[in-house]
Amino acid sequence: MDHPKNNNNRSHTPxxxxxxxxxxxxxxxxxxxxxxxxIEPWQRVQIARHPERPHALDYIARLCEDFxxxxxDRIFGDDAAIVGGLARFDGQxxxxxxxxxGRNTKENILRNFGxxxxxxxxxxxxxxxxAARFGFPIITFIDTPGASPGVQSEExxxxxxxxxxxxxxxxxxxxxxxxxxxxxGSGGALAIGVGDRILMLxxxxxSVASPEAAAAILWRDASQASSAAAAMHITAPDLLEYGVIDxxxxxxxxxxxxxxxxxxxxxxxxxxxxxxDLQTTFxxxxxxxxxxxxxxxxxxxxxxxxxxx
Amino acid sequence: MKDIFRRPRYFSxxxxxxxxxxxxxxTRNATAPQDRADRDASDAIWTKxxxxxxxxxxxxxxNNLKVCQKCGHHFRLSSQERIAFLVDGGKVDDGVVDTxxxxxxxxxxxxVDAIGFESLGQKYASKLVDTxxxxxxxxxxxxxxxxxxxxxxxxxxxxxxxxxxSMGSVxxxxxxxxxxxxxxxxxxIVTVSASxxxxxxxxxxxxxxxxxxxxxxxxxSEAHLPHISVLVDPCTGGVTASYATSADIVxxxxxxxxxxxxxxxxxxTIKQKLPADFQTSEFLLKHGMLDMVTPRRELRTTIARLxxxxxxxxxxxxxxxxxxxxxxxx
Numbered sequence: 337m338d339h340p341k342n343n344n345n346r347s348h349t350p351x352x353x354x355x356x357x358x359x360x361x362x363x364x365x366x367x368x369x370x371x372x373x374x375i376e377p378w379q380r381v382q383i384a385r386h387p388e389r390p391h392a393l394d395y396i397a398r399l400c401e402d403f404x405x406x407x408x409d410r411i412f413g414d415d416a417a418i419v420g421g422l423a424r425f426d427g428q429x430x431x432x433x434x435x436x437x438g439r440n441t442k443e444n445i446l447r448n449f450g451x452x453x454x455x456x457x458x459x460x461x462x463x464x465x466x467a468a469r470f471g472f473p474i475i476t477f478i479d480t481p482g483a484s485p486g487v488q489s490e491e492x493x494x495x496x497x498x499x500x501x502x503x504x505x506x507x508x509x510x511x512x513x514x515x516x517x518x519x520x521g522s523g524g525a526l527a528i529g530v531g532d533r534i535l536m537l538x539x540x541x542x543s544v545a546s547p548e549a550a551a552a553i554l555w556r557d558a559s560q561a562s563s564a565a566a567a568m569h570i571t572a573p574d575l576l577e578y579g580v581i582d583x584x585x586x587x588x589x590x591x592x593x594x595x596x597x598x599x600x601x602x603x604x605x606x607x608x609x610x611x612x613d614l615q616t617t618f619x620x621x622x623x624x625x626x627x628x629x630x631x632x633x634x635x636x637x638x639x640x641x642x643x644x645x
Numbered sequence: 646m647k648d649i650f651r652r653p654r655y656f657s658x659x660x661x662x663x664x665x666x667x668x669x670x671x672t673r674n675a676t677a678p679q680d681r682a683d684r685d686a687s688d689a690i691w692t693k694x695x696x697x698x699x700x701x702x703x704x705x706x707x708n709n710l711k712v713c714q715k716c717g718h719h720f721r722l723s724s725q726e727r728i729a730f731l732v733d734g735g736k737v738d739d740g741v742v743d744t745x746x747x748x749x750x751x752x753x754x755x756x757v758d759a760i761g762f763e764s765l766g767q768k769y770a771s772k773l774v775d776t777x778x779x780x781x782x783x784x785x786x787x788x789x790x791x792x793x794x795x796x797x798x799x800x801x802x803x804x805x806x807x808x809x810x811s812m813g814s815v816x817x818x819x820x821x822x823x824x825x826x827x828x829x830x831x832x833x834i835v836t837v838s839a840s841x842x843x844x845x846x847x848x849x850x851x852x853x854x855x856x857x858x859x860x861x862x863x864x865x866s867e868a869h870l871p872h873i874s875v876l877v878d879p880c881t882g883g884v885t886a887s888y889a890t891s892a893d894i895v896x897x898x899x900x901x902x903x904x905x906x907x908x909x910x911x912x913x914t915i916k917q918k919l920p921a922d923f924q925t926s927e928f929l930l931k932h933g934m935l936d937m938v939t940p941r942r943e944l945r946t947t948i949a950r951l952x953x954x955x956x957x958x959x960x961x962x963x964x965x966x967x968x969x970x971x972x973x974x975x
Contacts, residue, residue: 483886485906485914490924493934495885495905502856503891506863522843523855523886523905530856544843544852544883552910554764554845568848569760578760580849634860638821640853641814642759 348393349439378562380571381547383539384518388593390600392419392434392477395517398600399607400425400432406466408459412492415456417448417484418528420463425475426608431467433460433528434477437518450519451484454497457527461501468508471621473611476528478516481546483524498527505530506634509626511614513607515585516540516572517592522549532633533610534580536572537603538587542580543570580640582610694718707737710941719898719941721878724787724804727837731945732791732800747800749789751822756784756815760848769846780806784815785840788823790830794949796956799827802837805879809841812883816844817854820888824861824872833871833952838889842882855887862888871955873948876903876926876935894951896937897926898944 383389396403400423408414420433437443437450444450452460467474483494505512505528512531520529520542536542545553547561550568554560569575572584585606588595618632619625691700697716706713710730711720722730725742729735734745762769777783785808788801801823803810820836827834843851862872874892876885878901885905889895897903904924912919922928926938939947953959 483905485911487911487915487919487923490904490906490911491928491932493890493929493932496890496934498886498905499855499859499888499891502859502887503863506856506860522852523883526852526855527886530859542849544845544848549910550845553841567762567764568845570849574760575849578849580853634863637853637856637860640857641817641850642757642847643814643818644755644757645753 348391348436349443377541377565377569377571378547380539381519381541381561381565383591384541386591386593387439389518390592390596391439392436392479392517394596395477395515395600395603396423396432396434398597399604400430403432406459406463409455409462411455411458413455415448415453415459416446417450417452417480418456418460420460422472425473426604426611429470429472431463431472431474432476433463433474434517435480435525435528437479448484450480451482452480452524452527453484453486453489454492454494457483457494457497457501460528461497461504464501464504464508468510471510473511473513473615474508474531475607475611476512476514476531478514478520478525478529478542479518480521480524481519482521482549483527495523498523501527502530506637507630509620509630511611511618511620511629512633513610513614515603515607516542516581517603519546521546530633530637532614532629532636533582535583535585535603535606535610536575536581537585537592537599538572539591540572541565541570542572542575543568578642692720704739707739711737712941717899717940719878719900721805721839723806724782724802727802727877728787728791728800730941731835731837731948732793733795745791747789747791749787750826751788751819752783754783754815754818754822756813756847758846759814759850760846762846762848764846772846776807780804782807784813784819785810786812786816786819788819788826790826790832793835793945793952796949796952796958797830797832798948798952799823799830799832799834800837801834803840803884805839805841808844808846810839810884811841811844811851812854812858812887813844813847813851814854817851817857820854820858821861824858824865827870828865828868831868831870833873833955834865835873835875835948836889836892837875837877838880838884839877840880840882840884840889842884852883855883858888859891862891866893871951873951875939875944875948877901879903881905881907890934894936895934896939896947897929897935899926899938899940901926903929 403421403423405421419436423432435450436447438447514529514531514534516536518540522545547565548558550564551560552558575581576584585602588598592599618629620629690703692703692706693700694713696718699715725744726737728744728747729737729742732745732747736743756773758770782804786801786803791798791800801820824834872892873894874889876897880903902924908919929935930938
């Protein structure tokens with residue numbers, strides 16, 4: 337076993353213990369609250385990675401009642417970098433899945449810095465099938481620098497695990513809402529990100545590769561990460577313009593961590609609204625409605641891309 | 646069904662050219678650029694095996710499907726060579742590629758600089774034009790229809806020479822169209838992938854192609870048509886985390902590098918030397934990630950046998966018989 341065995345969710349430091357930490361270069365002044373703040377992509381990366389930023393378990397605790405965490409992929413192990421389970425959201429039973437980071441070194445070792453291994457994705461796959469069997473909507477929270485690179489990851493087929501999840505998300509006919517709450521890093525993010533609606537917090541990022549990885553691939557120099565962050569257009573406004581996401585959820589001035597309650601409630605409102613909209617638009621409790629929902633999801637991704645002809 | 650009786654003919658992939666007559670053979674794509682780069686007069690006749698160092702006579706190397714006769718090293722192929730070695734009527738003769746029964750589709754789909762990408766002062770848009778000129782390809786993936794041992798099939802092949810076979814919007818769109826074409830024709834699809842992963846220069850659009858291609862593969866699956874995925878050297882990143890490894894059959898050529906994270910990234914992360922066979926086809930087979938490792942010489946027969954099994958046909962003779970009687974009914 338190359339990952340921590342103690343992976344119940346008790347060791348999760350609550351928000352507030354690191355409130356004073358502010359990354360360099362972020363000004364809280366001179367920012368209007370009527371429009372999306374105009375700040376450098378690299379600064380957004382810093383905010384998205386802020387240790388005090390609300391993480392998946394913070395959202396689950398604030399947004400849901402009666403959360404029961406479910407563990408393990410039934411094949412190899414349990415991965416603390418992905419948490420999931422049944423809960424009640426907005427009066428109905430849902431399946432919640434999220435990539436979980438830690439707030440300090442000890443937690444980050446337990447959570448592998450939010451970088452899931454194959455067993456994490458296979459747990460997610462199991463829980464998605466579980467949700468589909470009972471007709472429960474799925475709500476996911478993306479927050480990962482990427483899937484875990486390493487010998488064991490490759491031995492157990494990290495690529496295949498991600499590929500399988502992408503396929504499953506295009507085969508199950510229950511409402512599926514994705515929210516990018518921090519870092520959306522590459523295939524490791526997409527592996528729980530193929531939903532009917534994709535929401536993004538204002539200062540979160542979503543990219544084809546982490547800025548460091550992209551810099552290493554493009555220029556063989558990971559220290560050029562800030563240039564890569566700018567070149568790849570990874571911010572929420574970029575992705576909304578590209579039609580890849582459906583809505584940007586505003587953060588308080590100073591970032592999500594500066595007023596977590598406001599952030600969490602804004603996310604709750606957005607998810608509840610989109611979920612209700614999907615359920616009425618598609619009448620998902622009928623087989624035909626569920627089928628139309630799935631077809632619309634496939635069509636949504638089928639249309640993505642820019643080319644000429 | 647009639648196209649199985651059609652005569653093989655020469656075919657070019659050029660963006661600005663239509664079909665050429667047999668006497669105007671297209672030799673421009675006959676060699677991969679890594680061979681072309683350090684080419685001198687003698688290289689036109691001999692090629693040195695990068696693995697064992699053996700000097701190989703080019704004609705013999707071609708006859709051996711570009712596999713080293715001494716050590717079995719599988720040379721990388723251009724998409725045209727790959728098609729020629731796979732489909733009925735295809736051959737490579739003294740650098741001249743004949744893609745046989747293959748008929749390319751979707752040639753008009755062209756890449757654009759989707760996000761205004763600029764790297765170290767070089768614009769993606771201009772690098773695209775340069776690469777198109779150098780490779781005579783529009784983008785990294787080509788697809789079309791063909792027969793393999795007389796079984797009709799839809800075929801999509803990635804060319805590693807074009808931006809490292811990376812998956813951008815054109816790649817995803819053409820792959821999606823290939824799967825839709827397979828559904829329309831009621832054939833299986835064979836994909837041959839050699840790719841460095843998602844194309845950084847097209848940003849988030851590239852990542853979304855993983856979901857886009859899979860969405861159409863899910864429809865193919867519902868139509869009960871098989872997807873046979875062939876992984877060839879080298880295949881890493883987003884391609885190995887999407888359509889190429891969620892296929893019905895996943896096979897690889899011997900000795901190919903296949904993995905999600907590149908070996909350099911992993912070595913830097915874990916600060917340890919990697920095992921010698923790490924991320925090879927044989928490593929993946931051992932760990933249960935492949936159905937089979939198939940030498941290039943056996944690819945055609947293996948794919949054809951699988952396609953016939955999905956169709957419920959018993960043998961090549963039975964297929965021909967069935968189609969002959971079917972056309973006589975018409």
